[in-house]
Amino acid sequence: MEFDNLKEELLSVVDTGLKYGTSLDDSVELEIFLFYESNAEADIAQGVVTAKDGVTTGNAVRAARGKQVGFACASGIASDRVKFSVNEAISIIDAVSVEDERFSGFCDPKSPGKEGLVSDEILAQGVEDLLGYCQEMMKDATGVDDRVIMLNPSASTSWGGYAVGNTRGVQSATRYGICFAAMYAMSKEGEERKTAFEYEMTRDSLFDVSKIGSRAVKEAVGQHGAKKLDATKTMTTIWHPKASATYISASLGQSVLGQPVVEQISPLCDRIGDNIAPDFLTVIDDGQSPDSLGANAIDAEGHPQQVNNVIEDGVLKSFLFDTYFGRAHGVDSTGNCSRGGGAFGGSTPYESGPSASSKTLKISPGSKSFDDLIGSIDEPALLISEFPIGIFHSSVATGEFSAVANCAFLVEKGEVQYPVQACSVAGNFYEGYKNLRSIGSDVTATYFGVNVPTIVIDGFSVVG
């Protein structure tokens, strides 16, 4: 398939599949999801080249009769594979009498929203181009500092789309294209090893890889000479966008979703209308801005994607729903149906049943630059400047988290003083939102599907 005719081709297969299913049993409601993605990747790790190029295709079918729902999926979008899934999904509801009390039918048809931008240049990328980007990043990074022991550039380009059709009349499709380039750098001084990860992701143009390599090196070597914090106490923590993105994603990114809200295990499930953060915090989920990485015309069940206000001036305004959880909560879908894990669905999203997830969470910027935020902090504080490990191993129900900040610095008297050795940071996410001291103006798009600035939070437990 080609990008230009992708939607028509997928919709044709959807239509055939629906007709096949209704010919087997016209008492059954059916939904068919088809996925197509062409993906090329290149990676050079210390001279070892890994190259991959292929097309991932798959289909997923849900069949429903009253409150009985069956889900089946298969790799491939050939008609025999779609028929396999249709047959299996119908077999499930024929074989098993258990019911989903919350289910009340599939998505109703609505006019689709807008696709995001896709650059023709992205579509034309091949593995040879990606290998070229990797070499460019290597060249930029090599020779910057003798302490570097490992450089690992990688680049990928993906384009594709998905189509959804159901027996209620939904028949829509959407396309996307994304390219990603990154450099992982490791430096060593004595026995001290430090790492950094820099990247660019775009959909509306080719990325500029020219500075990614040297940025990663400088960030890694800048962590050497780390001293022990030598403290076990509550402290102010400053979360650089690479870290604050994980904070937002692991907390709000889970707790405002339909499933934990409806199942009553989200710490925010009874809090609509409440002040959960200071009035300078505003968060939207944006499924439509053309350059947003999560923008698509339709979500994963065919509902138009939209822009949703999640937090406005510190007040929790809405949750993010698909049709299933929205109806269970007595509201409409907010266009947040997704399939697959991670910010962008993972490599085989058709294998996951639909559920609600964010598209692109965007935190409105504050007025202070990063330097101004640092300058405003007099007492000892911990600056966390990379993804703290373990933060996603938190429980959505408890809101408790504990993570290790490997890339951290002591801030005191308005200045970054020196790097510190790995520190454990623990607390409760939602206490953190209440204790949010300030947010920066340095909003950054991240690969967690969150656009976020530096944030400063008081009162977490730090051990170092």
Next chain:
Amino acid sequence: MKQLERAIRSERNTMLDLLKQSVQTGEKLGADFVEARYDDLSLRTLQRTDDVWKDIQVKSRMGFAITCYVDGVAGFSFTASTEKKNVLDATKKSYKMAHASASIASLKLPFDKGPSITSSKSDTLSVKIHPRDRDLGHKTEMVNRAVESAREFGENIRNVRGLYGELYGQKLFYNSDGSHIDWDFLVTDLRCIVTAKTDTGAMVNGAQGKGGSYGLEVFEEADNTPEKIGEDAGSNAKEQLKAKACPAGKFRTLVEERLVGVLAHESFGHLSEADFIVTGGSPLVEKIGKQLGTEHATIVDGGTPDIAKYGGLWYPYDDQGTPASETVVLDKGILKHYLNNRGTAQKFGQVPTGNARAVNFVFPPIPRMTNTYFMPGDLNEEEALQLLGTGVYAIQSSGGQVEGDGSFLFKAIRGYWVEDGEIQYPVREVSLSGNILELLGRVEGATNELKISSGYFGGCGKGGQFPLPVGLGGPMLVMDGVTFGGQAEE
């Protein structure tokens, strides 16, 4: 039945034929070596949350994966199609990439051709009740029984989830050695998770489960019935209602087997995967023969443990067709071996260890773990508590993560504060962190029983390949100086 068996055999022969044609095509194009594999795997997932059957899912994962090597450099492609044209197109793509990459790669990992290996029927684990022989109704009933039992034994319950998963099917492989591998993979898993609410409004969790390469007969054993699994999950959540926050700081710890498994896997196993070694990313580079831990620290990785005795994952061949082996990675604290694929094994002068795995046909195989575990020692549980003295007894895990510099974090779902060898009170979910190379030097003792856990839900993630079923385990270990990220004083 015979007709069905004949049909299955015929289909396998057809796919094997396609694999052979792929290898021949790659070789004709100029590849030095070609590996072709085919998976036809079925997955079923059942999930009940309270009285709602949210998910009853059936999945089919079928496709071809081709790796061509040129001058020790790999190119990879794949297809979900079983049409000869598409399989051969994927082969050509794979060769083209290997050829383009070979001119750029400055570090190549060639490997010599080896003897042709042919699998046998006994390589597929034999079970009494294969999940394909029980219908969905049987499995939903197991979940129902677990959920009802959890409700009976829990308190202040907010939410109960019961989950069942199974993954099984054929894995075929052919390569330029003429190796022909044909075996069936199997994983089953039943688990229960209870969320309860304390009087102060906080949520706590309790969980229990059994998973690995088991037939369904394992859920008829007294310790593993759905009722027992539900009872344990409910009781654990109930205990957590009264648990105190674990203090923050560095403490002595007794780590229970499942958590020891996560330690073996996350903190040491990943660092010994040879792709991290060959690229210099692991702190274990050039440390073969060095003393990295105490004599109580022996870590093994192997694909075919005694499942009946210890549990785990049955994995007789990796995705390069290498037979499983029991690799002693760390022997009484001395680093002995890395976890290799064929290329890294040749580079390091080691043997291929059966650790080249891909999570599905969409990915190339990379060094991954199989079953990774600490070897047992000679203490019983009472002696281990006495050796602990005062500290934290950490139990069950919700996973963890490791960084290239050796720093790790993993989560204990629950535990106890212990003083002078006596359990005092339960503590809440807490994280344990540290640097593995320091921690291995502080292992003081191990209990005398080995337990390995595996399962369908969760799994290992690396290079975007998630979730890969793995086994992990060990005895209980006593360690000093572990950082707990609990509650610090104001």
